[in-house]
Amino acid sequence: SDAPVITIDGPGGAGKGTVSALISEALGWHLLDSGALYRLTALAANRKGVALDDEPAVAALAESLPVAFIAAEGGARIELAGVEVSQTIRNEQVGADASVIAALPSVRTALLARQRAFRRAPGLVADGRDMGTVVFPDAPLKVFLTASAEERARRRYGQLRENGGSATLQSLLEEIRVRDERDRNRAVSPLKPAADAITIDSTELEIPEVVARIRALLAERG
Numbered sequence: 663s664d665a666p667v668i669t670i671d672g673p674g675g676a677g678k679g680t681v682s683a684l685i686s687e688a689l690g691w692h693l694l695d696s697g698a699l700y701r702l703t704a705l706a707a708n709r710k711g712v713a714l715d716d717e718p719a720v721a722a723l724a725e726s727l728p729v730a731f732i733a734a735e736g737g738a739r740i741e742l743a744g745v746e747v748s749q750t751i752r753n754e755q756v757g758a759d760a761s762v763i764a765a766l767p768s769v770r771t772a773l774l775a776r777q778r779a780f781r782r783a784p785g786l787v788a789d790g791r792d793m794g795t796v797v798f799p800d801a802p803l804k805v806f807l808t809a810s811a812e813e814r815a816r817r818r819y820g821q822l823r824e825n826g827g828s829a830t831l832q833s834l835l836e837e838i839r840v841r842d843e844r845d846r847n848r849a850v851s852p853l854k855p856a857a858d859a860i861t862i863d864s865t866e867l868e869i870p871e872v873v874a875r876i877r878a879l880l881a882e883r884g
């Protein structure tokens with residue numbers, strides 16, 4: 663498909679998910695939450711007792727992942743083998759496991775075609791780490807959304823408290839640093855801005871401001 667794509671890459675907690683959902687909703691475009699595919703693969707491996715370092719077995723799971731993204735009010739409902747896992751895949755352990763299997767080259771290859779299939783008219787907003795560099799290198803608009811690690815930890819802390827979770831700010835900051843380190847330093851598809859990406863630092867911006875900036879960039883290029 664040659665439908666237009668806006669790629670939104672960056673580290674975890676920068677606001678990519680929320681921003682991508684709002685933009686796709688405003689434009690009436692499809693949405694790809696690529697992190698969910700890595701999280702689902704990690705969850706499937708755990709449920710099947712597949713070791714996270716068994717690359718061929720994890721890649722086989724990624725290839726045949728029985729997942730469904732069902733459009734719903736306030737974000738997609740995500741199912742694995744017919745069971746809703748929308749909340750389950752958001753927990754810290756699944757996120758950490760996702761970043762471990764995401765470093766395996768054949769797992770990334772197995773998920774490539776699945777991600778590209780989301781590109782359909784009238785357009786796609788794709789959220790992840792390598793959307794602009796690897797998955798959709800010809801995207802007409804690429805954004806790299808960042809925020810300081812401290813600010814990302816504070817946001818995560820706020821979300822967890824709202825949902826009744828318990829964690830300390832310090833432990834969240836530590837997890838964020840470990841995950842950033844792994845995502846930035848892996849050999850395949852490391853987290854980095856595409857050469858033609860526009861970087862937006864959201865440390866001191868509210869979500870609506872970030873959305874407005876990206877929509878203005880799209881209009882400029884329209």
Ligand code: C5P
Nearest residue numbers: 674696697698700760761764790791792
């Ligand atoms: O964005 P999210 O936190 O859901 O992603 C979970 C993990 O999946 C990331 O830490 C990263 O290791 C991996 N990931 C990736 N490439 C993507 C999206 C996510 O490697 N395009």
